[in-house]
Amino acid sequence: MTSNILVGSASWTDKTLIACGRFYPPACSTAEQRLRFYAQQFPLVEVDSSYYALPTAQVARLWAERTPRDFTFNAKAFRLFTGHPTLPTVLPRDVQKALGPEVRRTLYHDDLPAELRDELWRAFREALAPLVAAGKLGAVHFQFAPWVLRDRAGIAHVEHCVERMQGFLLAAEFRHATWFHGEHLERTIAWERALGLVHTVVDSPQGFTNCVRCVWDATNPRLAIVRLHGRNKETWNKKGLAASSARFDYQYSPDELAAMVPEIRHLGTLADHVHVIFNTNHEDQGQVGARILQQLLR
Numbered sequence: 001m002t003s004n005i006l007v008g009s010a011s012w013t014d015k016t017l018i019a020c021g022r023f024y025p026p027a028c029s030t031a032e033q034r035l036r037f038y039a040q041q042f043p044l045v046e047v048d049s050s051y052y053a054l055p056t057a058q059v060a061r062l063w064a065e066r067t068p069r070d071f072t073f074n075a076k077a078f079r080l081f082t083g084h085p086t087l088p089t090v091l092p093r094d095v096q097k098a099l100g101p102e103v104r105r106t107l108y109h110d111d112l113p114a115e116l117r118d119e120l121w122r123a124f125r126e127a128l129a130p131l132v133a134a135g136k137l138g139a140v141h142f143q144f145a146p147w148v149l150r151d152r153a154g155i156a157h158v159e160h161c162v163e164r165m166q167g168f169l170l171a172a173e174f175r176h177a178t179w180f181h182g183e184h185l186e187r188t189i190a191w192e193r194a195l196g197l198v199h200t201v202v203d204s205p206q207g208f209t210n211c212v213r214c215v216w217d218a219t220n221p222r223l224a225i226v227r228l229h230g231r232n233k234e235t236w237n238k239k240g241l242a243a244s245s246a247r248f249d250y251q252y253s254p255d256e257l258a259a260m261v262p263e264i265r266h267l268g269t270l271a272d273h274v275h276v277i278f279n280t281n282h283e284d285q286g287q288v289g290a291r292i293l294q295q296l297l298r
Helices: 014-019 031-041 057-065 095-101 115-135 154-162 182-193 246-248 254-271 286-295
Strands: 005-010 044-047 070-074 137-141 169-174 196-204 225-228 273-278
Touching: 005 115, 005 254, 005 286, 057 115, 070 115, 070 273, 095 115, 115 137, 137 225, 137 273, 154 169, 154 182, 169 225, 182 196, 182 286, 225 254, 254 273, 254 286, 273 286
Parallel strands: 005 044, 005 273, 044 070, 070 137, 137 169, 169 196, 196 225, 225 273
Antiparallel strands: none
16 A cells, blocks of 8 residues: 555444444453554544544543554544534533533534633643644644635634644635635635645535535645545435434445545645545444555555
8 A cells, every 4th residue: 555645434433333343343342442453453543522522631642552653643623613513511611610501502613702712722732732742643624614615704714723723734624615616626725725724635425515526636745635425415414313424324335436546646646645534434334445445555
């Protein structure tokens, strides 16, 4: 396999992955055992739990200790930073206390007082520090909400995130068609390049406003990222799903993955490293796909 191309999945702890019983051996019954086993199979994983709640430095330190020296973590940015609604109950206790018990509704980034936003950004950077110290943090992945458009407000918010995370390698994934529609495509790519953002190549169902074109390009010489969401149009925007993993219920075929290999290899000539992440996290679909792609790249 091309040495600068790493393949992995989004999450190693999804409930459906554990329940299906096809990836982890029966003896892997703890969080530590599962991470150690996963890291023997793949060199890369995306941490998705950091999207739902801020991680702690203690947990990140354990991740670093339980994986090989050359293992890589990409960490998803906390949902409040990417424009998603956030319940106060998932915020750190000191922030909840400062907000007061009367604040029970979902919050957005700009709903918080400036000093509390500062504290959340500080806590996020601090939580990632053990991975940085261990040389195991790849990119911090900002998957922006579908309503973050390519307009003045959307551009300003992305630039604010870059400013807040100075010193980290940031990847941007957009989920509204305006970012790469028509003449906006070249402008967005040039803007990402100027900011030093890692462009995320997205493979997903097409024909929805909350999908973007698959644009095979690299905007940071250090890293290019490909995220594979599957191509299940029926579940993409379906309401009432039991779990988010059901939305990405899709098994890539060897032929579909083989068609991407030339593009992935080309990215490897544009950036020092390429990360391919399978976000098809229903049961073991992501791990099966990752193994197939690894074989195709060899």
